[in-house]
Amino acid sequence: MMTAEHPFDRAIALHSETGAERTGHTSPDYWNAISPFGGTTAATMLQAMLEHPDRLGEPISLTVNFAGAIKPGNFRVQARPARTGRSTQHWLAQLHQGDDPAPAITATAVFALRRDTWSDTESAMPSHAGPEGLERYAPPMRLPFLERYDIRYVDSHPFAGGASSQTQCWIADVPPRPLDAAGIVAHCDAYIPRIFVRRGRPTPIATVTLTVNFHADAASLAERPCTLAFAQARANAFRGGFHDQEGRLWAEDGRLLATTHQMVWFKE
Amino acid sequence: MMTAEHPFDRAIALHSETGAERTGHTSPDYWNAISPFGGTTAATMLQAMLEHPDRLGEPISLTVNFAGAIKPGNFRVQARPARTGRSTQHWLAQLHQGDDPAPAITATAVFALRRDTWSDTESAMPSHAGPEGLERYAPPMRLPFLERYDIRYVDSHPFAGGASSQTQCWIADVPPRPLDAAGIVAHCDAYIPRIFVRRGRPTPIATVTLTVNFHADAASLAERPCTLAFAQARANAFRGGFHDQEGRLWAEDGRLLATTHQMVWFKE
DSSP states (O other): OOSOOOHHHHHTOOBOSSSSEEEEEOOGGGBOSSSBOHHHHHHHHHHHHHTOTTOOSEEEEEEEEEOSOOOSSEEEEEEEEEEEOSSEEEEEEEEEOTTOSSOSEEEEEEEEOOOOOOOEESSOOOOOOOSTTSOOOOOSSOOGGGGGEEEEESSSOTTSOOSOOOEEEEEEESSOOOOOHHHHHHHTTOSOOHHHHHHTSOOOEEEEEEEEEEOSOHHHHHHSOOSOEEEEEEOSEEETTEEEEEEEEEETTSOEEEEEEEEEEEOO | OOSOOOHHHHHTOOEESSSSEEEEEOOGGGBOSSSBOHHHHHHHHHHHHHTOTTOOSEEEEEEEEEOSOOOSSEEEEEEEEEEEOSSEEEEEEEEEOTTOSSOSEEEEEEEEOOOOOOOEESSOOOOOOOSTTSOOOOOSSOOHHHHTEEEEESSSOTTSOOSOOOEEEEEEESSOOOOOHHHHHHHTTOSOOHHHHHHTSOOOEEEEEEEEEEOSOHHHHHHSOOSOEEEEEEOSEEETTEEEEEEEEEETTSOEEEEEEEEEEEOO
16 A cells, blocks of 8 residues: 555454454544444444445445444454345344444445436535635534544534524545545534534434435546535434434535435433 | 224234244235335334334334335244343344245334433424315326325426426325324335436336334324324435435424435336
8 A cells, every 4th residue: 555544444444254254443543432433333334245245236325223332442243135136235234242142233235236327416515615714613522533524614603503403514534535435424424413503512412323325326436536525414303312314415526425314312 | 993904004914923023914905016015014114123022112213125026925024122222222124025035125223212302393394285175196007005095296296397306295094094103104105206206207116225213202193193194205316226215204283203215226
């Protein structure tokens, strides 16, 4: 390699001797308050599928369920195709730690061979200046993973309060890294929790499930590499200890990279 | 029972002798073109979790992956909690037919005990008259499951074409049935495929993955039963043989019942 490995690639790296099970290690670079940043965990689940020798095509959709807290240290990821068709492949994956028989993470995914078809994007990237001239967001808590993202809000400070949870920002890896499917997944969990936005301050939260739907294929990402993305998110509802989040992620040049949604446990 | 069983309840009914595996049968009432309506299949996966003796709480999120075509006849559903915490529970489920070792369906879900918290709904139901006075949608293909929904579009015929895939409609079970979690799941797959809307005609499609995020709890649905819902959906992008769909479902009285997302394979 000509360049030093990016901390994100180290964070999602897996090693395998058998092919059936891969082992990884939590990353201090992407540590959150009491467990790893969910975005790297979700990207690691995808990585186990991407590296699998039986993989067909590329990710269309990934759902990651955060069942238990991951502790610092090693973990094991099992990923296997549940069913493979001519052009689509469905995946199951789990992450375990130590001798705990219950998985900390479960995941499913759909992979497919992309085809040339009629296409259109209905969700155009909002037109905003930047990110040069915009201030880099300084989070109220110094969490390691937040140092790994350069986030610049375009309209208002996310803790400004108000009746809408919508935020819009430019986002880039620190240091810069061209987005691939794994990077897109992590970006999709880097949105500030919507309950923080509505309450104007951090509160205890935990994502319980995250889905990423992919709209840009690997060929497009390779042809026109993207190190800067525009991210928009909002919630539909906060109720009974859970709220949702719907997000969109565009490349700097306006390509829609992914749409994402999650359900978040909150205490408030 | 005082009343005859609703065809939807027959369609998602499961029988069990051991508790570990439940058996069901495809429903002629909810048959689609070449396989069962995905909404009843998704609801059946949820039903297996709802009926499980170890269930904790109620559904927060459900993801169902359509891996293979279901044939007419019996099927087996295995659902098990992958991890149970104090207030949340994560589920894995699969559906098999015959001696096929690969599942036709995989699913994950998060269940939880709802708590009384700060709450707000950002996505208010659009204000539209009806459904009285609006024409019931007559689909171009006579598919059995479409007879089971009374759908009335509020703004334009879904095949009117145009640059937006958004549709808005009133929707009710035929005959009327109070919505519960299973009914909500099926409603979330009853939206007309977005590619039909954009191309102005039916084309070959298949939902590959569907997620439902639940915003109304069982107590609310029991206290104020709802047999009429308002449904809104749109796509963000159509590309490389797949498009997404984002939907919202409100009760007639304005309660947000669910938000839903899917990825759809299409040929065009």
